[in-house]
Amino acid sequence: MSHSNTPLLEVRGIEAGYGASQVLFGVSLTIEPHQVVSLMGRNGMGKSTTIKCITGALPVRKGQILFEGRDITNLPADVIARLGIAIVPEGRQCFPNLTVREHLVAFARPPAQPQKGELAAQATPWDLAKIYALFPRLKEREHHMGNQLSGGEQQMLAIGRALSTNPKLLILDEATEGLAPVVREEIWHCLSRLKSDGQAIFIVDKYLFALEKISTKIISLHKGESSIFNYQTELA
Template sequence: MLEVSGLQAGYGLSQVLFDMHLKIEQGEVVSLIGRNGMGKTTTVKSIMGLLKPSAGSIRIHGKEMRGALPFRIAQAGLGLVPEGRRAFGSLSVKENLLATATRGGKWDLARIYKLFPRLEERQEQLSRTLSGGEQQMLVVARALMTNPQLLILDEATEGLAPVIRETIWNCLATLKAEGETILVIDKNLKEMARVVDRHHIIEKGRQVWQGTPEQLAATPELSHRYLGV
């Protein structure tokens, strides 16, 4: 579904990605994990067209998309839950959801409200008046309303209260059970083990290891060396 190879990218004179490789098949849930500053978010920004790579390849369903504009990437079937809460503050919850909605897919308001009942309760409320956790639920739901073929979540549970984090992880477990394709960046290995088929560890702009959560748990030296845990 998505194949990244030899990707190089950075900011000005500062190169962050040196030889990034990543492959996601339809129906897989995979992760990008690593210490802060290793290139995880830069990889996501490059994939989504928010940062122009200097070299390498980004293929979506076999079509080369490196350097394509973000709306073209979205049209190709990728949906992003970005790092930080990025709800449209001057719009209501319902307006946020409808703003990016794609017709004809399986995700509509009814399904979203079933997944996140709290959003239905607050559908007429301006999103800037929501709690941080509610805003994060909204941003996840808004990405689903694009009916993506690949959902990317960049630190979607960072800084949230435990009850909200549990809601997000339960949501991902539901999506996995329904066969959704997901790329998740997060620090919580225990929760990721519930949903992730395959981890990818990134170190200094390169993928240095990939394997199942069980394989990672059985090799604690990997977590100590690359994740600092």
């Protein structure tokens, strides 16, 4: 049960890896309701591995992950998703044989009803109209197949698909990777609008100055260990 002083997400010293290779060596971070928190670091530092642990795609070997005060460590990915965590995966992973509209309808889920003492649900739930208002281009292409969209349109669709589940926490892995500069700016603008609406967001991306503008705080990963990113010292 989540009360006002309970973090939305709390990662406590998690360790994880692949086979005999350990990638995370005690990663910790906290996301409060309505915060935008970014995770950055060079390739191979454990950013995607951290996200996989949070979403249930990779087992945690040591440590703990709490969501609204509930221990979700190593719960199945579908259970974690139903609790209110949605991911926009690296590479977007749109289905080539589904239209834009079918993507958004197939994954749609109403917001979870809060129990007594829990955080209030999203005031205006995400439906087709609201997603199309955020991404007008998706409305224009609602009958196009996933493989008929540009990279930027696919990223918009991936974000819209995640929002259609009415998540409490939206996670974006490599939010603007491989996109043209003008499309990147459009994605950052939309994320700023989501922040203004109070959506909690966890972002992995490499564009520091864009992250600095939107983020409540930035977590830095180095060799599988986390720390708060300090602009003054680390950009000096």
